Amino acid sequence: MTLTNNTFIGEYAYSLDSKGRVNVPAKYRQSLSDDNDSTFVITRGMDSCIWVYPLTHWKEIESNLRNLSSISRINRTFVRNTVRYAFPTQYDKQGRITLTPSLIEYAGLTKDALIIGMVNKIAIWDPATLKLIDQQNMEIDIEAYDDLAEKIIL
Amino acid sequence: MTLTNNTFIGEYAYSLDSKGRVNVPAKYRQSLSDDNDSTFVITRGMDSCIWVYPLTHWKEIESNLRNLSSISRINRTFVRNTVRYAFPTQYDKQGRITLTPSLIEYAGLTKDALIIGMVNKIAIWDPATLKLIDQQNMEIDIEAYDDLAEKIIL
DNA sequence: GGAAGTTACCCACAACTACCCACAATCTTA
DNA sequence: TAAGATTGTGGGTAGTTGTGGGTAACTTCC
DSSP states (O other): OOSSTTOBOSEEEEEOOTTSEEEOOHHHHHHSOGGGTTEEEEEEOSSSOEEEEEHHHHHHHHHHHHTSOTTSHHHHHHHHHHHTTOEEEEOOTTSEEEOOHHHHHHHTOSSEEEEEEOBSSEEEEOHHHHHHHHHHGGGSOHHHHHHHHHHHHO | OOSSTTOBOSEEEEEOOTTSEEEOOHHHHHHSOGGGTTEEEEEEOSSSOEEEEEHHHHHHHHHHHHTSOTTSHHHHHHHHHHHTTOEEEEOOTTSEEEOOHHHHHHHTOSSEEEEEEOBSSEEEEOHHHHHHHHHHGGGSOHHHHHHHHHHHHO
16 A cells, blocks of 8 residues: 555665666555556656656646647747657566666766656666766755745745 | 557657658557557648648648638638648558658658657658757747746646 | 559568566565 | 565567568559
């Protein structure tokens, strides 16, 4: 029994195998609701990581995209960029998903893959890349950060 | 069993053969619902690409066109331009569709063809042309783009 | 009507992918 | 603590996918 459907938290360190497969944390598999049919949609995320959506969440995005007319240039561009690198995968009997060479290169993955729950989606990072991004984020707007914290953490 | 009917996402790099045929990604063939009868309607798209509609989607466009009175000059012109370059094709046993010389020229295709899912239709690009368009789009209205992103991606 | 060109259908094959089984390490439970 | 179940990782194999080209039917033009 799962408490929260389609909710992903926590960090997991796995390895990328020679076939480009990464494990999906068992906890995530359990919290994935049945109407996802063991399927995730994988795509490029921001800051060179990979985003992994549960199918139901992706479908919401998709239905929003469906309503954008292709006559507007900005819409066309947005749809194309959003969808371009995305594709659905079912995890195999061992609970792994296969990444494409293109995504592996984008995220700079080599041997290790860090999987981080982002509540409604999952992020896959190369550990070194994430470290770098975190260092850059030291220069982030501290006040804005604290404002957020006060609102949300209580 | 298909998860998502008539939904096309992802990017695929194929080659145009000497007979003007391009492969339709296997994933797209699977997600094409049966009432399309393996048929796509191919036509000119915006920005020198080729648009490929599943038959059912094209029929919606057609029925909208049907309701436009030919008395208005603007309607006549619009109908003509929309329908002019469109024609239906079934994909062959190997899953390929044949493009006309006219469309190949319009899209500037030579050897490589980039196929990009646009959710409710498919676009075929010459890789170099798309690169150029993408560069031009760097000058797009960033704020409007980000607004879209915040609304849709979450 | 017949030649030349075009199109539709078929077969072939290399590369790749999805599916399966195996096993060691870890966690659970009695 | 011991037995059993679960989890993470590796690799083999059969089926699928992408690509090329051959042949017969059909169209077009003289």
